[in-house]
Structure formats: structure tokens, C-alpha cells
Amino acid sequence: MICAFLGEHKTPENLFGVMEWFITSLAMNPSIHKFYVGNHTAFEKMVLLVLREIKRKYATIQYTVIMTPADVSYIDEKESAYLLTPDVPEGVEIEDLNKETRKTIITQRNEWLVENADMIIYSDYLENGKEDWIEAYTKEHEKVCMNIAYDEYFV
Numbered sequence: 001m002i003c004a005f006l007g008e009h010k011t012p013e014n015l016f017g018v019m020e021w022f023i024t025s026l027a028m029n030p031s032i033h034k035f036y037v038g039n040h041t042a043f044e045k046m047v048l049l050v051l052r053e054i055k056r057k058y059a060t061i062q063y064t065v066i067m068t069p070a071d072v073s074y075i076d077e078k079e080s081a082y083l084l085t086p087d088v089p090e091g092v093e094i095e096d097l098n099k100e101t102r103k104t105i106i107t108q109r110n111e112w113l114v115e116n117a118d119m120i121i122y123s124d125y126l127e128n129g130k131e132d133w134i135e136a137y138t139k140e141h142e143k144v145c146m147n148i149a150y151d152e153y154f155v
Contacts (some may be wrong), residue, residue, distance in 0.1 A: 001031050001032045001033060001118040001119060002032075002033070002034045002035070002036060002116065002117045002118050002119070003026055003032050003034070003035050003036070003117060003118070003119040003120075003121060004035070004036040004037070004066075004113040004114065004116070004117030004119070004120050004121070005035070005036070005037045005038075005043070005044060005047040005120075005121050005122070006037075006038060006041075006043070006044060006110050006113050006114075006120070006122050006134075007041055007042075007043030007044060007047075007122050007123030007148070008041055008042075008043060008123060013046075015046065015148070016046060016049075016050070018148075019046055019047060019050050019148075020050050020053065020054075022148070023035075023047065023050045023051065023054060024054055027054055027058060027061050032119070033062065034062045034063065034064065035051060035061075035062070035063035035064070036063070036064055036066050036113055036116065036117055037051060037063060037064075037065060037066065038065070038066055038067065038106075038109060038110075038113065039065055039067060040068075040106055040109075043122075043123045048065065051063045052079075062080070063079075063080065064080040064081065064082050065079055065080065065081040065082070066081075066082050066109060066112065066113055067081055067082065067109075068105045068106065068108070068109045110134075114134060114137050114138065114143075115137075117143070118143055118144065119143065119144040119145075119146075120134055120138055120143060120144070120145045120146070121146050121148055122134055122145070122146070122147055122148065123147065123148045135147075
């Protein structure tokens, strides 16, 4: 089973301890063999920090940073990373991407994560309905989905 994490920019910093405990619990689950995480939002960066810490303790933990040219590139050269090729308009260079195109590329990356994972852990602290598509998609495709912001398991 592959577990993917995605979430929004505004994520409370006090969540780090809960995230560490929760991700460690997931990592100890023998049915989960790999994690996917981006490095674009505060939530994803927090998850990546936790995965790095866990990997130091348990060398068998496998995770891959799923990136696009619109992501922040601050991964370790020893980390497993996969660079997605975005669907950008013809003739547009990555360096010239405007804010809207960058947002589209990140949305494509999020859709790739949801499609290629069996379990999706996400955060939607703003309750703006922006992430409702995740729950709809996972329900339609019978995947496990948890909103770490409001799922009673986390609060």
C-alpha cells in the first residue's frame, strides 16, 4: 500500500508532534510499504521533515518526494525524488510560469498523488472546501482518506 500526503499552506506548527507519532505508526504498519509527499506547502514540508526523522531511526522506511518545476527544490541528494512533467501550454518556459500556471501544475501534481496512492492523508484547516475533490475521488475509487485537520482520530 502507498500512502500519500498533501495539504495546504496554512498548517499549525503545533501539529508536528502528532504528525510524528501518526506517521511513525503508519510506517510500522506492514501493509504500507511506501510514502509519497510533495514539498510545496507547509503541511507537505512538515511531513517531509517527519519522514526524514523516521528514516534516520528506521532505515527500511521508503518515501519519494513528488515534485514539479513549480515546487521548492530543497530535497537531500540522497532522497528518492520523482519530477513530474507538467502539462504546460506550448511555448511556455518553466522559468516564465505565472502564478496561475504554477497553481495549475501543483493541482496536476496533487491529482497524480491521489491517483497513484492507496491511502491519502491531507489537511484542510481552512475549511474552504478546496480539498473536497480528494474525498470525492477517494470514495469513488474506494481508497482510504483522512483529513488530519478534523478527523476525530487526530483531534
